[in-house]
Amino acid sequence: MMNVDARQNVRVEVRGLRKRFGENEVLNGISFNVEPGEIFIIMGPSGSGKSVLLRQIIGLEEPDAGEILIENEPIHSSDVLQKYRMAMVFQSSALLKSLTVGENVGLYLSEHQLKTPEEIDRIVREKLELVGLKGIKDRSTSELSGGMQKRVALARALVIEPQLILYDEPTSELDPFMSVVIAEEILKLRNRIHATSIIVSHDRDLAFGIGDRIAMLSDGKIMQIGTPKEIKESRDPQIQRFIHAELNANSTKP
Amino acid sequence: MFRNLGQLVILFWQTLWSLPLTWRQRRKVFDQLFEIGNASLLMVCVLSLFIGGVLALQTGPVLVERGASSVLGGMIGLAFCKELGPVMMAILIAGRIGSAMAAEIGSMRVYNEIDALRTMNISPIHYLVLPRMVAIAIALPSLVIFAIPVGWLGGAMVSALNGRISIGFEAFFGDLRTMVEVGDVFNGVFKSFVFALAICTISCQQGLITIGGPRGIGRSVTKAVVNSIVGIVILDYILTRTLLYIK
Ligand SMILES: Nc1ncnc2c1ncn2[C@@H]1O[C@H](COP(=O)(O)OP(=O)(O)O)[C@@H](O)[C@H]1O
Numbered sequence: 001m002m003n004v005d006a007r008q009n010v011r012v013e014v015r016g017l018r019k020r021f022g023e024n025e026v027l028n029g030i031s032f033n034v035e036p037g038e039i040f041i042i043m044g045p046s047g048s049g050k051s052v053l054l055r056q057i058i059g060l061e062e063p064d065a066g067e068i069l070i071e072n073e074p075i076h077s078s079d080v081l082q083k084y085r086m087a088m089v090f091q092s093s094a095l096l097k098s099l100t101v102g103e104n105v106g107l108y109l110s111e112h113q114l115k116t117p118e119e120i121d122r123i124v125r126e127k128l129e130l131v132g133l134k135g136i137k138d139r140s141t142s143e144l145s146g147g148m149q150k151r152v153a154l155a156r157a158l159v160i161e162p163q164l165i166l167y168d169e170p171t172s173e174l175d176p177f178m179s180v181v182i183a184e185e186i187l188k189l190r191n192r193i194h195a196t197s198i199i200v201s202h203d204r205d206l207a208f209g210i211g212d213r214i215a216m217l218s219d220g221k222i223m224q225i226g227t228p229k230e231i232k233e234s235r236d237p238q239i240q241r242f243i244h245a246e247l248n249a250n251s252t253k254p
Numbered sequence: 255m256f257r258n259l260g261q262l263v264i265l266f267w268q269t270l271w272s273l274p275l276t277w278r279q280r281r282k283v284f285d286q287l288f289e290i291g292n293a294s295l296l297m298v299c300v301l302s303l304f305i306g307g308v309l310a311l312q313t314g315p316v317l318v319e320r321g322a323s324s325v326l327g328g329m330i331g332l333a334f335c336k337e338l339g340p341v342m343m344a345i346l347i348a349g350r351i352g353s354a355m356a357a358e359i360g361s362m363r364v365y366n367e368i369d370a371l372r373t374m375n376i377s378p379i380h381y382l383v384l385p386r387m388v389a390i391a392i393a394l395p396s397l398v399i400f401a402i403p404v405g406w407l408g409g410a411m412v413s414a415l416n417g418r419i420s421i422g423f424e425a426f427f428g429d430l431r432t433m434v435e436v437g438d439v440f441n442g443v444f445k446s447f448v449f450a451l452a453i454c455t456i457s458c459q460q461g462l463i464t465i466g467g468p469r470g471i472g473r474s475v476t477k478a479v480v481n482s483i484v485g486i487v488i489l490d491y492i493l494t495r496t497l498l499y500i501k
């Protein structure tokens with residue numbers, strides 16, 4: 001069933017994507033390509049539809065118009081999900097509360113019976129250690145802080161060895177040190193199996209540090225796509241405001 | 255209310271199609287079985303005992319007054335094993351287990367856990383619905399088999415102890431044995447099997463379509479229980495009618 005060539009890299013094409021919820025036009029004609037092995041960052045204000053966009057890309061929701069192509073095949077054709085290994089790290093982590101941390105991390109392997117229980121146990125320990133969570137394998141997920149849950153979710157995605165991986169604000173609940181660790185893991189995954197990564201994030205350090213290209217999203221449209229350098233040098237005032245937002249304590253003093 | 259009848263049928267078929275995968279999910283089936291048994295065994299006892307008792311209390315004095323006391327055991331025996339046993343146990347399980355199914359699956363839906371399963375290419379039907387379906391289809395009929403003698407015992411106890419009835423155990427069960435056949439018990443157990451499938455399909459489907467946060471989960475649970483009970487009563491009529499013809 002799962003005859004996957006791990007070496008094959010995945011190109012993602014998003015064409016004219018539209019999605020509305022009732023009167024709320026969330027995505028208003030989005031098009032971009034993500035090349036195999038690229039780290040593609042999506043930035044934009046809260047509520048601009050970044051999570052909705054990711055959900056469309058991995059096929060959880062059907063767009064109203066437009067299409068998503070994975071290696072030139074529509075994501076909704078039945079065998080794309082069988083053919084390519086994909087993973088998503090949800091904004092809310094989305095760990096299964098009925099399972100322990102270890103069972104969550106090993107879920108993909110155990111459900112698809114890809115490895116023996118001993119091998120799964122070894123892999124789970126290894127991935128948990130990778131995200132800085134040694135020895136919490138048998139804990140219940142509800143005992144963990146938001147940031148720890150996020151890292152468990154990342155470990156669960158890494159276990160899949162995905163060819164395409166989507167991250168929804170992977171560092172939003174992490175301290176600066178852990179954010180760097182996670183950014184390194186994202187890079188390592190790319191270098192190890194040449195995974196294609198799409199990352200939604202407000203984290204400017206992450207975006208400018210590891211991003212190959214950045215797309216700025218606003219009001220359901222892409223304002224600009226470019227390398228970190230191009231985005232930094234953008235003349236668009238909205239983009240400038242977004243990437244240079246800083247707290248100026250002096251200006252708020254009475 | 256039954257706007258989603260079509261979706262129910264689809265979910266039911268999909269689950270039936272995935273039956274060959276049951277062995278893979280056996281651990282979850284056992285977990286569910288244990289949960290159902292654990293949650294309802296005591297309640298099944300109490301409920302059956304009292305239903306049998308109240309049946310005797312209502313009909314006993316009337317029958318005795320008219321000199322028909324010899325049919326009391328058989329009447330209660332039949333009423334409980336063919337009708338009240340399966341229907342009341344199914345309603346109990348709808349309230350106790352159907353609600354839990356809708357709540358659990360609904361919460362998984364609301365908190366993106368089902369989305370996470372889908373991105374891992376794990377079918378929520380195989381992973382969540384199938385084990386519940388198999389477990390409840392085994393558990394509810396078993397509970398009914400267990401409930402029937404308890405209900406009879408409740409009827410017999412009240413018949414013996416109530417001053418206005420005063421029919422001894424021996425007379426009660428002697429009469430019961432002449433009127434109730436194994437086929438009648440099987441009839442009731444079969445009905446409960448169908449009720450089990452209905453409860454599980456309705457509750458899981460409600461869970462899977464939950465939207466709108468914690469309040470949505472509450473709404474799903476209420477709907478699952480109410481729809482299950484209505485479904486049980488309607489199915490009961492249809493089944494009774496059909497089984498009458500077959501006989
Ligand atoms: N299932 C849904 N039903 C209705 N509205 C939704 C749904 N999902 C998202 N939205 C709306 O889409 C908009 C964008 O949401 P989202 O993608 O989560 O934003 P963000 O960019 O912060 O991730 C919001 O206005 C949200 O209310």
Ligand SMILES: [Mg+2]
Pocket residue numbers: 050051052091168
């Ligand atoms: Mg979001």
